[in-house]
Structure formats: structure tokens, C-alpha cells
Amino acid sequence: MQGYRRYIPLLIVVAIFALFLKMLGGDRNPKEIKSVLLDKPVPVFSLPALYEGKPSLTEADLKTGKPILVNFFASWCVPCRAEHDNLMRLAHDQGVPIIGIAYKDEPQRSIGFLEELGNPFVATVKDRDGRTAIDWGVTGVPETFLIDGDGILRYRHWGPIVGDSLEKRLLPQLKELQ
């Protein structure tokens, strides 16, 4: 290869490595699939309350004029236990309203889970067959969604809120809305 053409392989490789470097930066998790619902109204749903006698919940109840968190959890899910402390802290210290959705779980077990670890939720409903979770695009529990005052989905927290992900990821998003 003569002339400028001999630089072509080098240029291609430089471009590829620039791409790799860019994708390596930040706290990108290559396994995370982004939500397609971002900046869209939350999907329509109606779920019965976990506790007998409490009112059921629909998407209209999320339009409270204030940011609100929706947390999918289950008693059988170990990472949910890990993040529970952070949820309690969010609810009690920061006063953030959190709605809990028990995902594919026996109601008695969900109640037991909350009795054991404390209940951070302002309302708790149950999604026994996981239909609502599918509509929300939940890929596994726990997953937490941040909804703004108009019922628009603003942020999805994929996986448990543990380590520095509360300070670095969830709280900045919340601050922005408040």
C-alpha cells in the first residue's frame, strides 16, 4: 500500500480505541438496558393494596405534584434486602414518598418482609402475576423509578440502591426535580 492509503488501518484502529475509551468512562454498566419509558407518562395500571382494607393504586395516584419513587421489591429477592436500609433512610431522613410494589410474591411474605425490616412505603400494592412490572419494563427486582409531579417517568434505577449509587445516581436525579 502506497501513499496515504497506508495510514487507513491506523486511523480505523485509532477511531475504534477512541470509541472504547469513551464507553469505558463514567459508571456505564454494559449489562444495563435503558428504559424506553424515560420522559414518558407512566404506563396505565391498577393494583390492589398489599394490606387488606387499604385503597388500590392507579397511575393517576402518582400525579401528586411532587417527585415520587416507585420501588419494585419481593421478599424472595436478596438484593432488595441489601437496599432496604437506603430506602428507609430516603423515606425517613429525606422525606421522599416511596410507593412499594410487591413483585410476584405471596402477600403474607411481603408483609413479613416489611415487618422485619421496616416499612419505608407511603403505599404498598401487590403485582402478583407481574403484569404491571412487564408494562414498566422491569427486568428484575429491585428496580426503582423516579416519577415527577406530573406523572412522567424521569429516571430508572436498575438494580439495588447500594454503595455509592444512592449519592451518585439517585439523589442527583431527585434534587434536579425538586
Next chain:
Amino acid sequence: MIPEIGHFALIAALMLSLLGAVVPHVGIRRGDTRLMAMAEQIAYGQFLMAMMAFAALTYAYVGSDFSVMNVAANSHTAKPLLYKISGVWGNHEGSLLLWVFVLSLFSAAVALRGKSLPLRFRSRVLAVQSALLVGFLLFILLSSNPFLRLDPAPLEGNGLNPLLQDPGLAFHPPMLYVGYVGLSVTFSFAIAALIEGEVTPLWARWVRPWTLAAWVFLTAGIALGSWWAYYELGWGGWWFWDPVENASFMPWLAAAALLHSSIVVEKRDALKSWTILLAIVAFSFSLLGTFLVRSGVLTSVHAFAVDPERGVYILAFLALIIGGSLALYAWRAPRLSPSGLFGMVSRESALVLNNILLSTFAAVVLVGTLYPLVLEAVNGTQITVGPPFFEYAATVLMSPLIVALGFGPLLAWKRGRIGKSAQILLPAAIISLVIFWSVVWSSTGGLVMTGVGLGLGAWLIISVFLEISSRTKLFKQPSRFFKRAGRVPRATWGMSLAHMGLGIIILGITISEAWTEEVLKLMRAGETTDVGGYSFTLEHVSPIAGPNYTAVRGSFLVEKNDTFIARLLPEDRVYSDPPMNTTEAGIYPLVRGDLYAVIGEYAGGNAWSVRLYFKPFISGLWLGAILMVVGGLVSLTDRRQRIGAPAGKRNKASSPTAAEA
């Protein structure tokens, strides 16, 4: 104590590599043959040290020494011995150590076998190998040290991913690594040639056995991995176009292209600059293959050890090797002027076409693998590039290659005559067209691609046969066949075998894709299901206990026309350390195809969800891969490759018999 010896051996290997990367160049600069010759001694020393380190880690694994962090994280006392050993390379740190070990092995082999190379060139090659070793050893010692201790030592280890506890996968990584690392020799030869500013036909001859050996191991490694996926993942698939599979496939394609282009350099002194570039690209693909998946850039089922710190080091290191060598190439390539000219229709042109198609395919696979990443970097959308893309590219690019492959070996060097080879190949063309039309006609146009695949496979196999028979004059003088066959160089036999293997693989893929029968259903003990003309009876499902797992095992009685064919025993295993579920398919290969059964979850009421397949001629895949490997090995034993062909014998080597290869 032993792990510390391993640790010291690694440090000693690093020191030797630093020495080995510099001293030969100094020796060449000063014209000091003693310094140049030191490269060899250093290579032996590196090998010895790397072997000690590897042996030390293996010792720690076999003895379940959980005070070594790496062993505690990846092994378990209840594991069978085979998996204790394969656990050594079943993790990030250990597999890097295997890399270094194999790399030093190849350096030592170059030092040992390369006596016929000029001293100056040999020390250049060894110096490049040493420089590669420096990078890997630094990486191991700085960020991935397998010999770090744990205090206090845990009583039990975490165990190895159960999916990896499998005989197929125990040998898949070492095979693949020998292939990947074998390409480092080709790479070092190319860099040395660029530094020296000269590529000769002799260079091509030196480099060929190394490329061939690497290609053979890559083929075997990929086939083993694919076979593992076929029987372990439990849904009958064998290739998924997963980033890591692509990463092993790209160096294979580049190595295959290199094998062919180096023939042109050797015989005709042409394509030099391109061949050097291919040698660099092939090894770069190997590096990408091993390391891209560990850098945290791509996601894949194989991604173990994702760590941003390591990712940055890996990227910097790869950028240095690949970017550096390509910069060297850009600087030096203009010196490599072509001298051999050839006509449009000639063996050379056929090989050029082979190279264009193979490297385009490699480029397409690269684009398909990286495209999701590009898109995410540009506008944040996430997509995956699925099998349809790759399959389309494979069909479009490989079909002309297969057609040309029939002609290639029949064309003469320099200027061939297409008419003469077309005459020889006429029967192959007729038969494959008949097969194509009968498939399309009998399926009323439904199976066009199946017809194409069958036609191409048949064309390739028959044309290889016709080529052999025209070379040995099988039809003209059958009585003298064996005498003539004995005179055909082994490299040519190797070529025919490998091409035949490719044809059989094409048939295997096409037939199994088109006519696989699959049944998914709930079955109770005593029930019978018909799949592909065979009746599968679920006799019973019983619990069994393995050394480190428990399982349920289904027992399927397979009969045809009330005669016993086979008993399939698929298992659904639950491993305890780490807790994980794996399926072991029950497979019985017949000449016509594989009987394949998977037992799934208990569905209540004594019923189990089962999957039953009849996969016709899927063995063609493994058979074809075996033929390719055998072809490569036969070619390796060719006299011309064993003897380093000293410069004085060049004229003899290019005599008519040899030129036929």
C-alpha cells in the same frame, strides 16, 4: 511457600523480558552476534519462569490452597480433579497466566526451531515476543496477580461456575489460547520484517508453519466451544454470534486469509505489504478477542472480571501494540515493493479473491460486534445486532468464495485458463445445480436458501474430489493412482482435506437448519412422543447425586419401528457452590442426525416440561471441523515446512512439483 515461588518466577520472567526486549536490538545495532544470540537464552529463561509460575498456581488449585485468594474465589474441595485443574484458567488472573505461559512457550519454540533463520532476524523476532511478554507480565503483576494471599484463609472456596465444569470447556480455552498466542509469532515475524524493511519469499515460508499451527488450534478451539454450547446450553443451538464468539471468529478468518496470502508471497513474491498487514490484523483480533470482553466495554455471556481499572490498562496496552504496529506499518510499508505480476485469471487472483472475501467478512463481523457500541456512544440508544445480520453477511460473502474455491486449486500460477478448469468441474456444477433445483422444486420455492447451501456444499466437495482425481489422473490411468497420489505434496492433501471439511460443515449447517424437528411439551412417565420418525418414551424421572451437584435425570427410550435405538439420559443439575442450574442434554448421534433430549422444570401432576429434537446431519459440523484440523496437521508435516528451507535451496523449492501446491 509455593505461591510465593510462582510470584517470584513471574517477576523474574518480567526482568528477563525487559532484557530480551532491548538486548537483541542493541546487539544488532552494534553488530555484536553474542548479544544477538542472547535472545535465545532469554527466551528459554522466560519459558522456564512462566512454567514455574503456572505450575505453582496449578499446585495451589490441585491442593485447594484457599489461602491463595484466586483459588478461594474460583475453586472448591468437592470439585472433581479435572475441574480443579481447569479452574486454573477458568478465571481472569489464571487465564492471563496461561496466556503468558503459552506466549513464552512459543518464544522458546521459535528459539529452538528457528535455527535456520538468520541470527539477526531471529533475534528481532524474539525481541518483539519479549516486548509482548513485558506488557502481559506487567498487567498480571500490577492488576491481576493470581498469587495474592488471603488472611485468614477461608475453609471452603466459592467454586467454579458450573457451566464451565464440563470436559468440552476444560480444553476449549487452552486450545483457543494456543491459537490466539500462536498468531503472536506471525505478528512478531511481521514486525521484525518491517523493522528490517524486507519481506522475501523465504519470510513467507518461515512464517507459514506458525500461522498454520495457530489456525489449527483456533479451529479446534472454536469447534470445541461450539460443541459445548450445543450440548450444555440445552436448546440445540451451537453458534450465537455473541461478541466473544465473534472475537474468536475474526482472528480465525484473518488467519485463514493469511494462510492463503502467504502462499502468494512465497510462490510469486507478490502481496507482501498486504500479508504483513494481515499478520498484524490477525494478532490484533486475537488481542481484542481475549481482552475486549474483560475491559467492561462490551457485554457478553463470557464477561468475567469486569473492572474499569483493568479496562483502562487493557485498552492502553492494546492501543500501544496495535496502534504502534500499524504506525510502524504505515511508515515502513512503502519499502515493500511488489515484484511478481499475475494475470486476471490465475491462482494468484483466486487467492486474492479469497483474501478480499475473508477479510471483508472479518470486517463485517467487527462492524456487527461494535455497531451497538457506536450507536450507544452517538445517541445513547441501545440495540443488539442479531444473527440475521451475520447470517446474511455470511451467505452473501461466502457463496462467491465457495464457488471460486472450486476453481482456485485448478488454476495455474501467473496465467491460468478458466476454460480448462471449467471443463474439469463440469460434473460438480451439474450435480450441484440438480440438487439446488430439486430442493427448490420439491419445496415449491420454500427452501431457496437451503437449496443454495446444499448446492454449494456439494459443489465444493465434488470439486475437491475432481481436483484430486485430475491431479492424480485417477480416471485416465487408474492403475497408477497410488503412485501419483504418493507424489502429491502433503500440503496439497492438507488443502484438499480442509476444503472438504468446509464443504461438509456447509452441508451440516444447511441440513440441520432446514430439517430440524423440535417438540416442546409436558410429558408424564410412560408417555410417548414422535419426533423426526423416532418415538421418544419417557420411562421415568429420578433424582441423582453428583460430586458437587444434585440433579433430576430423565430416561428416554428412543425407538424406531419398535426396535431399540438409544436411551437418552438428560439431566437438570443444581450445583451448590455457587448455586446454579445447568442442563445436560441427552444426545445420541446417528449417521442421519442427532437425537437430542432436554429435561426441564417439573410442571406438577407428575409432568415434566421436555424438549426433544431430531437434528439431521448436525455431526457434519464437528466432522468438518475435524477434517479441517487434520488437513492443517497433514499440511504441517509437509517436508517443506519441517525443513526451514535454507536460502541455497530456493531454486529447488520452486521446481514444478512444489509449485503445484
